[in-house]
Amino acid sequence: MSKLSPRGATRQSMVQSKNKLKDSQPFSLAQHLRHHQSVLMESFARLTLYPLATVMTVLVIAIALSLPGALFVLLKNVESITDRWEQQSVIGLYLFSSLEDTEALALSHQLSSRADVERVDYISKEEGLRYFEQSSGYEDILSALPENPLPIVLQVIPKAVVSLETLPGLETLRADLEALPQVEYAQLDAQWLQRLASILAFGQRFIYGVSALLLVAVFLIVGNTIRTAVESRRDEVMVLKLVGATNAYIRRPFLYMGLWFGVLGGLCASVGIVLFSWWISQPAERLIALYQADFELLGFNLNNILVCIFISAIAGVIGAWISVGKHIRDMELQ
Amino acid sequence: MEIEFQQVGKKYESGQEALSQVSFHLQQGEMAFLTGHSGAGKSTLMKLIMMIERQSYGKILIDGVDLRTLGAGSIPYHRRRVGVVFQNHQLLFDRSVFHNVALPLMISGAEPEQIAKRVRAALDKVGLLGKEKFNPQALSGGEQQRVGIARAVVNRPQLLLADEPTGNLDPKLSAEIMNLFQEFHRLGTTVMVATHDLALVARMRHRVLTLNKGRIVNDGGFG
Structure with missing residues (x-):
């Protein structure tokens, strides 16, 4: 809006005539739909006019998207394998050595009545010593000690089995048990799973990061292609401005062009990921068979494909928007 | 459409003054020629009306x-x-x-x-009804000019502006084009034509605004 507009009695009438100006030819909903439909078709037709440039842009987008897509499939499968990989969980409670047997037994009974506990195995100092002698081979050293140094251990078997899903709950349970006054130290026997969980968390972050970077690459690719397209249609942009087209109207075919690039790029990326999953599925299945695991590989399903195309389409439109808005504003009539 | 310029000037950043103290009033339905040597400010004046450029000072009133x-x-x-x-x-x-016309x-x-x-x-009015499917490149210079005119009038504008519309045409074609503008004027459209073809202007007997170095030096009679 011009800063020069005079303030005063005439302003009201000017505002009115400006509104009259704008309302002179309003677009109805039907007109909008028809216009958008025809722009959608025309922008596709225009892509086919330059097949080589179009194919190259689409392929670059597809390659940029298939890397995070393939990583996503990989992560999904690893998560799924570990989800099925359930094992009985055990929380070992090492009691203070000052504790009497009777007190320890009472605690054992008390814990086994908890709702989240399946059962509690009581391992006395003597049993512990026997286990230790059998497994470690340090019999001589132990027998040289004046007294049994081992504490009473309660092996708590929770109702929940260990898996990635139950891990946080089990960790809370372990902390609760360790807080008991009789317990010196509590250990959840799920170290490998804890490590895996942190590797997976790392993997997820990594994929998000890579995806974000590659989405930016898609913005740039589409933006650059659209900039060239705007430049090559400079005459048309000028004539449209001259006959009174709004910037939104001039922008529209280019935004649809970005949409098409996004949709086609996402589609190609999906095809690529599906083919890639199929290609690696054979050796992967052989590997699974060797471990005699009952597990089916997860591919890139229809849902994933639709999400991939959707994200790519949005990226295409945003890339086009960033590029075209600036260029059309900069192109002034002379 | 009614156009009124009140003491309008246009200075470029280079310091060059394309228009200075230009005042005139074109009534609704009036037809006028804008003449002057090249660089006198004819195009600038039209660009101000189209809001392709903005004036540096003064007031432009449209209706x-x-x-x-x-x-x-x-x-x-x-x-x-327009x-x-x-x-x-x-x-x-x-x-x-x-x-193109659409x-x-x-x-x-x-x-x-x-x-x-x-x-x-619109194509009928400029005598090109049979050529709507042609590519404009296949048309002669005069025909292309008439397609441009058809595009300018297809929306039934209240004001018709033409900048050197007979530029590269021979006298016979020029006269035809001018007659077209005159017809739109008769139908009630306000018409302003910038041209340096003084002989043609003289024959048409309309109001003439003459620019010289950005100033209006003559406003009135024909020739």
């Missing part, structure tokens, strides 16, 4: 509305009321004559049947 009060968002709607034939914004060669209607979302009807009417 009583001060153009300075119109923001960037209103410019397209302002331009839709039909223009400009030398450097000619036809698009990637589409047919029909689609542009002003398409941007305002007219119905397809309405567009077809109006484009044919």
Whole structure:
């Protein structure tokens, strides 16, 4: 809006005539739909006019998207394998050595009545010593000690089995048990799973990061292609401005062009990921068979494909928007 | 459409003054020629009316509305009321004559049947009805000029602006083009034609505004 507009009695009438100006030819909903439909078709037709440039842009987008897509499939499968990989969980409670047997037994009974506990195995100092002698081979050293140094251990078997899903709950349970006054130290026997969980968390972050970077690459690719397209249609942009087209109207075919690039790029990326999953599925299945695991590989399903195309389409439109808005504003009539 | 310039000037950043102290009043339905040597400011004056450029000082009123009060968002709607034939914004060669003429209607979302009807009417007026499917490149210079005029009038503008519309045409074709503008004037459109073809201007017997170094040095009679 011009800063020069005079303030005063005439302003009201000017505002009115400006509104009259704008309302002179309003677009109805039907007109909008028809216009958008025809722009959608025309922008596709225009892509086919330059097949080589179009194919190259689409392929670059597809390659940029298939890397995070393939990583996503990989992560999904690893998560799924570990989800099925359930094992009985055990929380070992090492009691203070000052504790009497009777007190320890009472605690054992008390814990086994908890709702989240399946059962509690009581391992006395003597049993512990026997286990230790059998497994470690340090019999001589132990027998040289004046007294049994081992504490009473309660092996708590929770109702929940260990898996990635139950891990946080089990960790809370372990902390609760360790807080008991009789317990010196509590250990959840799920170290490998804890490590895996942190590797997976790392993997997820990594994929998000890579995806974000590659989405930016898609913005740039589409933006650059659209900039060239705007430049090559400079005459048309000028004539449209001259006959009174709004910037939104001039922008529209280019935004649809970005949409098409996004949709086609996402589609190609999906095809690529599906083919890639199929290609690696054979050796992967052989590997699974060797471990005699009952597990089916997860591919890139229809849902994933639709999400991939959707994200790519949005990226295409945003890339086009960033590029075209600036260029059309900069192109002034002379 | 009514145009009023009040002490309008246009200075460029280079310091060059393209227009200075220009005042005139063009009534609704009036036809006028704008003459002067090249560089006298004819094109600048028309660009100010089209809001392609903004004046440095003074006031331009179109139907009583001060153009300075119109923001960037209103410019397209302002331009839709004006039909223009400009030398450097000619036809698009990637589409047919029909689609060139249809542009002003398409941007305002007219119905397809309405567009077809109006484009044919406009082409009929300039005598090119049979050539709607041609590519403009296949037409002669005079025919291309007439396609440009059809595009300018297809939206039934209230004001018709033409900048050197007979530039490269021979005298016979020039006279034909001028007669076309005169017809639109008779139908009630305000018409302003910039030209340096003084002989033609003299024959037409309309108001003549003469610019010299950005100033109006003569306003009135013909010739």
